[in-house]
Amino acid sequence: MLAEQKTIDQHLDPITIGLRPGLEGVPVTQSAICDIDGIKGELKYRGYPIADLAAQSSFLETTYLLIWGNLPSPQQLRDFEREVQMHRRVSFRVRDMMKCFPASGHPMDALQSCAASLGLFYSRRAIDNPQYVYDAVVRLIAKIPTMVAAFQLIRKGQDPIQPRDDLAYSANFLYMLTEREPDPLSARIFDRCLILHAEHSLNASTFSARVTASTLTDPYAVVASAVGTLAGPLHGGANEDVIKMLEDIRLPENSSSYLDKAIAHKQKIMGFGHREYKVKDPRASILQGLAEELFARFGKDEMYDVARALEKEASNRLGAKGIYPNVDFYSGLVYRKLGIPRDLFTPVFAISRVAGWLAHWREQLGANRIFRPSQIYTGVKTRKWKPAEERSTPENS
Structure with missing residues (x-):
């Protein structure tokens, strides 16, 4: 037994076999989306410093930059903002589904279920069609905040508040969540928070999104898988x-x-x-x-x-x-100062990070290869099967 354990320990020696737990420092893809210099403390989206974007851009403009690679023209931005505004509402069937969720459930679990459910409504997988890709981006960016706010009110026994077309993206979310129109400063600061959380290279949830995307499934499943990963306390929680x-x-x-x-x-x-x-x-x-x-x-x-x-x-x-x-x-x-409940902090993170996940989804589709890493097997090499009546004692005793 000791000899066998010694052999296993040798197999697990990272110097011997090159194992890198958690893939730390192991490049697994190429990306032009996000650049991090951890020594200098610099973060850039598509070459733009995060401080400049947070000070001068808006979340939807930054989303466009992340997903399509360049800042939009004034007309492109107006068109994108209008499309997102038109798709904020969610089907009554999604709201009815949320009413069946336990009020004690965590909002991240509700969000993962709701994001996945969108694939039932838009099940055509035409990922080689630019219009399908654009429409999917718009739907996810538009509907995720509505779902988060709706579940917050539903679990309190209230009806969800419908989006207001006269409010900008961030102001509208705070309105749906708190039932009152936010102060302009609060709305602007929340929008800047969304920019800051929108993307951060190949973190756990983004890697999850890229792995799921590499199977060529629909973008709603991609986002749902990323939401599930973000929910962990070592990541978004x-x-x-x-x-x-x-x-x-x-x-x-x-x-x-x-x-x-x-x-x-x-x-x-x-x-x-x-x-x-x-x-x-x-x-x-x-x-x-x-x-x-x-x-x-x-x-x-x-x-x-x-x-x-x-x-x-x-x-x-x-x-x-x-x-x-x-x-x-x-x-x-x-x-907390914006009036957001504590267990909604991570769903708010997800509202923002959807932009980065979708940027990586598009990039993955551009040069796709399904992820299939290898492993180091450390179990017993060969065992002889015995009928149940001959197994008098546990095999590992």
């Missing part, structure tokens, strides 16, 4: 846990002792560290500024002082290891 962590710390002066315990017990500090960045995530810096804009207008969140104190302590003690705040650290504070 982290911003919910950041708020819980800050509430557990309670006071800025408690941040040092909290960090002591976390380090001693080798616990993950939510909202810190990123596989790509060795400095502070550029999106975190922008989100921190957005939070301060909201606080200056609508009053400070008491957890912000806790967050700043924790960032200072963690940066002093963990910065040498390249562990700094990532995009999740301040996003929850922004969303």
